[in-house]
Amino acid sequence: MSHNFKDRVVVVTGAAIGFGRAISQAFVAGGARVYGCDIRQDELNTLHEQLGVLATRVDLTDRAAAAAWIAQVEADAGQAVDVLVNNAGGVAGQSNVPIEEVSDAAWDAVIEINLGAAMALSRACARGMKTKGAGAIVNVASGAALKASLTGVQAYCAAKHGLLGLTRQLAQELGPFGVRVNAVAPGFVRTNAATERQWAGYSQERQAAIIDAIALRRLGRAEDIANAVAFLASDEASFISGEILSVNGGSR
Template sequence: MTTSSDTNAPALTTPALDFSGRTVAVSGAAVGFGRAIADRFAAAGAQVFGCDIAGREGGDPRVVLDEVDLTDRAAAAAWIAAVEDRAGRAIDVLVCNAGGVAGQTDRPIEEVADADWDRVVAVNLGSTFALCRAAAPGMKRAGSGAIVTITSGAALQASLTGIQSYCSAKHAVLGLTRQLAHELGPFGIRVNSVAPGFVRTNPATERQWLSYGPERQQQLVDAIALKRLGTADEIAKAVLFFASDLASFVNGQILSVDGGR
């Protein structure tokens, strides 16, 4: 016998990870996590626009990349407007991935210059704020949308980098994520965060890895339950989950993708 609950049940064969017809914007899309995220969305059928301060070689040719310095908030807003104009619609998924340590290394706090602190905060927190502020009006008009921020294990505890501004900025991005989840939720917009563990994806993480030396490298791997480092594509798959219909009732959450550290 068929009950009312049976007739209202969703079709379990729905391709929830099919992003055909959706517009996706990914910051920091030239390398590392951003490149893997953009390529995953393109492979899933999305119209993907990326931005970075660097060029992009290789990867999925369907990803349109613009050169944008997101520490310039006006430039960040202009990029969002340009994406909406080219797509002819509001952005469906915004991935705030741009960030990093801006070439800095671990130093005692008394040696940290104002400009160095401000640069890291601007790259991580400032860019996320600027992109979310610019994309929110279009998403509100559409009555839907998903924003995924990329934080870090450094958003939950002390950073492996030892860089005070980076740890502080990632904690702040997580706070912004949770606040926007409550502010934008009534408009049908979900805001969540993926917190990657240590992944070797770019020159900065390679320098960090080499600085540990063999003994500390082994200690880091031993502290992971899966006994290996993750990959950029594994981070990308978590982002697609948050952006997909599989996460339709998930809002204001952080997902640690760290192998069980």
């Protein structure tokens, strides 16, 4: 079932592939006007052609560019953003190395895309949402917001924990203005080359153990995550704020 997002302006970051694409599709199905950004130009073109998403290349590690994009969306739509989905993230091509070997640049890159961008975009959308007296922000966190990460990337785990803190704090700050802020915590989903590499790097025994630790005995799909995001952004979730919803098939 699609939720009704008719006439809503929805912004999705990291929209080109994986969860972001599925999330965009869910909002399009609900009748929203969807704006997506990413750094993958080819996939953005496809997103526009196939789903009608108004797709723009924005590097969200540049906070000024992130804010400028929101201003551009508001000008184009002629209204404030109704729904912001902070989905862009990931490990920036990194894998686990001992903490003694983590460079400042590597740390900053992961913190910036998973946490800094969510702050910059929330900041850019807040004024319009507060003036309107309505809005929803959904942050795509991770199981790594609640416990250690399967990736072993320290900055990723720290950033996702930080994103949960931002979710809780902004829910309190923006709630009096009618703005809800929530997060989803997906389990591992094979969405892209990086997650395929990660999965292939596990032994067959480890793969079996990962699936065995999931009550529903399967890995998640991008659509599973998109459905949860759409629910949290919808009017059906109008009394839910400051929450983190695990979408992991019942993982131990």
